Amino acid sequence: MADLKSVLSRSPSVVTRKTGKEYVLVPVTNNIADMTSVYTLNETGAFIWEQIDGSINTGQIIELLVTEYNIDYDTAAIDVFNFIRDLENYLITSHD
Amino acid sequence: MRSYNLNIAGYKIRIETTDDGPELIPSDRFLKNICFGREHDVLIRVRQGAPEIPEEAERVFVAPYVIEVKGIKINRKENFWSVYRDNVNLYITATFPSYSKKKNAMLRFSLLEREWDLWLDEQVHATDPLEYPLDGLILYYLTAINDDIMIHASGVNYAGNGYLFSGVSGRGKTTMAKLWDESGAKVIHDDRLIIRNVGGAYRMFNTPVYKDDYPNQSPLSKIFIIGHGPENEIAPLKGASAVSSVVANCIQHNWDPEMIARFLGSVSIMCSMVPTVNLSFIPDTKVIDFILSHENEPTE
Secondary structure, three states: OEEEOOOEEOOOOOOOEEOOOEEEHHHHHOEHHHHOOOEEEOHHHHHHHHHHHOOOOOHHHHHHHHHHHOOOHHHHHHHHHHHHHEEEEOEEEEEE | OEEEEEOOOOOOEEEOOOOOOOOOOOOHHHHEEEOOOOOOEEEEEEOOOOOOOOOEEEEEEEEEEEEEOOOEEEEEEEEEEEEEOOOHHHHEEEEEOOOOOEEEEEEEEEOOOEEEEEEEEEOOOOOOOOOOHHHHHHHHHHHHHOOOEEEEEEEEEEEOOOEEEEEOOOOHHHHHHHHHOOOEEEEEEEEEEEEEOOOOOEEEEOOOOOOOOOOOOOOOEEEEEEEEEEOOOOEEHHHHHHHHHOOOEEEOOOOOOHHHHHHHHHHHHHHHOOOOOEEEEEOHHHHHHHHOOOOOOOOO
């Protein structure tokens, strides 16, 4: 489970398309059962996604979100951990 | 016959048997798509035999055979059809569950070439070379080559406007087509459509699914992502929400990142040009009036 020091990486097996300030994410799959899997990132999710580069940790992303949207730390932390919960193991990975 | 040409959704497909290949007998559902002339977008040579997939080829996609009984999906066979890749060469192996005898097929093709080879291992004098699931697989890869879109949807044309209704199984595609049919609309299809950009405008085409299907097409004016609801309600979809709602209902073999990227590009451009909305509906004819009453409303 990711914590503040966890470093996030994007899965190489996902194709993204930016539409306005949002993203559509489609995982690469080898099975027809998964072929309708598609994810949408809203503006906040898109911002978090764009920060993930394999070197920045969760705590740093929260700080960037606080600065970008001028929101309080707790709200930003909830957004980031919800993002990780929804996408972890499939579209992003976390490691210490 | 030794060869014939099909026009399906504007794709010109020439089927030829080789010197040692079987006679070709297209099934009833293709007869209305047979056209004259030798001009073609793709040539499929039909051969008899069962060659091996090259050892170097990697299986990149597999589909089980699933049937749905009373809303429950039952997996009848693990390997219904598969896609293999060896550099630019692709191979599809397929079985034919609705065929009474045991028959296997292998299609060798490439997204870069327009001459494909189909082997059928059945030792018969004559056969239909495009039996399910081969027809849909061939059409899918033609859409991928042409940056077109194949979608689970019904489509109708009413007073010159083309309405597409898409949703997963049970959301009302066929019901919607019947309601429009009763209201005098021309039904393009009730199950599967191909969408193409023709001269800068989008059109929807049917494909031969049922034996009484006639080739049909219509301009595409609006896309409805449908579901049953307690009342008739329309909500515009924009940007990524529109794209992902459409993508979720499209036929797609998502094993290749480049193909996915091109497909996402096609859907994104279409959704920027064709209004896309969510429609919850009660399945009676009032939904027709409801949709038409919203026709002049801005979707912004």
